[in-house]
Amino acid sequence: MQPFMSQKILAISGSLRAGSSNHAILRFLSTMAPESVSFNIYNNLVQIPPFDPGIDHELPPEAVVELRNLIKDPDGIIICTPEYAYGVPGQLKNALDWTVSTGSLVDKPLGLITASTGGENAHTALLLILGVLSANVLKDATMLISFIRSKMDGEENITDEKTRESLIAGFNALLNVL
Numbered sequence: 001m002q003p004f005m006s007q008k009i010l011a012i013s014g015s016l017r018a019g020s021s022n023h024a025i026l027r028f029l030s031t032m033a034p035e036s037v038s039f040n041i042y043n044n045l046v047q048i049p050p051f052d053p054g055i056d057h058e059l060p061p062e063a064v065v066e067l068r069n070l071i072k073d074p075d076g077i078i079i080c081t082p083e084y085a086y087g088v089p090g091q092l093k094n095a096l097d098w099t100v101s102t103g104s105l106v107d108k109p110l111g112l113i114t115a116s117t118g119g120e121n122a123h124t125a126l127l128l129i130l131g132v133l134s135a136n137v138l139k140d141a142t143m144l145i146s147f148i149r150s151k152m153d154g155e156e157n158i159t160d161e162k163t164r165e166s167l168i169a170g171f172n173a174l175l176n177v178l
């Protein structure tokens, strides 16, 4: 029998790559979720079309409507992303642009994990972006994990104990406010 789900989390990875370390982090966190928490990893980022303010209100694309609903529904959000070319991955930024007009992220408790080779620039930029979207970014659930690939084995397991501990602590900080 399905246990009663009292809290819902939506997790979004900024990487579209098969074998992504950011996906692996989200899968790791999903295994840490208590039974009462529904942990949904968003898998449709690739389908979000380029942001067009001209069709934002009248005729938003289906994938955008789905994303907006998925963001509005849960109690908390986790964004876990790499950095590309010193910036936020384009497809993640594009998806966030679609949430501006609907205010889907306003006051939403959110943990930000930037897991990359370096990642400082994307992390800083995302904090600004999430600030303008009025998300409730939780400091204790937010972290930069540099050299992520060296903290994992070839089978997508996080092998660095300190990283595992930080991820669990951040996840618990998010769960505590839901």
Ligand SMILES: Cc1cc2nc3c(=O)[nH]c(=O)nc-3n(C[C@H](O)[C@H](O)[C@H](O)COP(=O)(O)O)c2cc1C
Residues within 6 Å of the ligand: 015, 016, 017, 019, 020, 021, 022, 023, 081, 082, 083, 084, 085, 086, 087, 115, 116, 117, 118, 119, 120, 148, 149
């Ligand atoms: C085109 C490209 C550009 C990249 N640029 C950066 C960068 O500016 N900063 C950084 O920290 N890592 C950069 N990386 C490395 C990624 O952070 C690294 O591949 C990371 O593991 C990707 O995340 P994923 O494993 O979840 O796909 C870049 C990788 C690619 C493919």
